[in-house]
Amino acid sequence: MTDQPDRSPRSPRAAQIVAAAREVLEEHGRDALTMRALAERLGIRAPSLYKHFRNKEAVEAALVEDGLAGMGTALHAALRTASPTGRVRALLAAYRGHALAHPGLYRLTTAGPLPRAALPAGLEEWAGRPFFLATEDPHLAQALWSYAHGMVVLELDRRYPSGSDLDLTWEAGARAFTAQAG
Template sequence: MSTVQEPARTSRTPRAAQIVAAARELLEEQGWGEVTMRALADRLGIRAPSLYKHFRNKEAVAAALVEVALAEMGAALHGAVGGASGADRVPALLAAYRRHALAHPGLYRLATTGRLPREALPEGLEEWAGRPFSLAAGDPHLAQALWSYAHGMVVLELDRRYPGDSDLDRTWQAGARAFAARVPAPEAAGGA
């Protein structure tokens, strides 16, 4: 199975990295609507204008958080797919996706809802982060369908839209089996 090297990340000053970390804390604690430049400054014990030396606005902070989200999710998914083979790749991928998204719900929502700030992300990061879906599915259309399934399941789970007596572990397993059954044989997928 071929893997793609993780793209270089944006170089940040120690203070900029501290700002991103504080923004992430606020995001997970209170949601993106409560992350303001003033709240960030208060969290860091600095004056709000000092933040603008590192980030031009809140959208730039959001882009930095999306970069973190894609890099972390990508690493988790590459690890899951790299540690599995054949029919085990899809269940491993879905389990890692679910686990990571549910552990970081604010970051997950920020990175997967609304417009993706592609122009602010390191070149190749989005493709690298999504590559495990192609590696697991062996077909680009099946990979997109697999991601759509995983994303929909996570959002519904985060929003607590399933009935209280739902066995979501079994639901995820059923989806994994259904997708794994559709994965083409390695020779049909070009040796993927």
């Protein structure tokens, strides 16, 4: 499965609300993402939002959908252009780049329980499939994703000691997983 699954339909106004929610999320974090903040961002009254989303959780689910779709698109694209021996390296570079470029969305998408029931069928599997395609082993794929996720979270949280060369750390992980996948 390389084609992205169908996405949830959104009216132009719902798409505008999700875009505003993403701006709030990236600028101020998840705690600042409220229906009131969204309404203020859009210059409308908060009750108007409920015509498009039943609650804040529905807005967050739409953001998670966008997060999975965006990450999946980046990962699938990385694999399409990678050599057979460079698949893990390309996948890790794409994962890191996408996550660091969208830290608020990344955290929302990957922290806490996933709202699977609110997501389009097949989206989660499609977004994660590149890890399997790069390793050809389901357990190694999960280990690779866990490595990438842990590295990104630690990098976002600035938990590495100053002077750490994270590019070399990512490269060491890519070499280790490539050896296991080969």
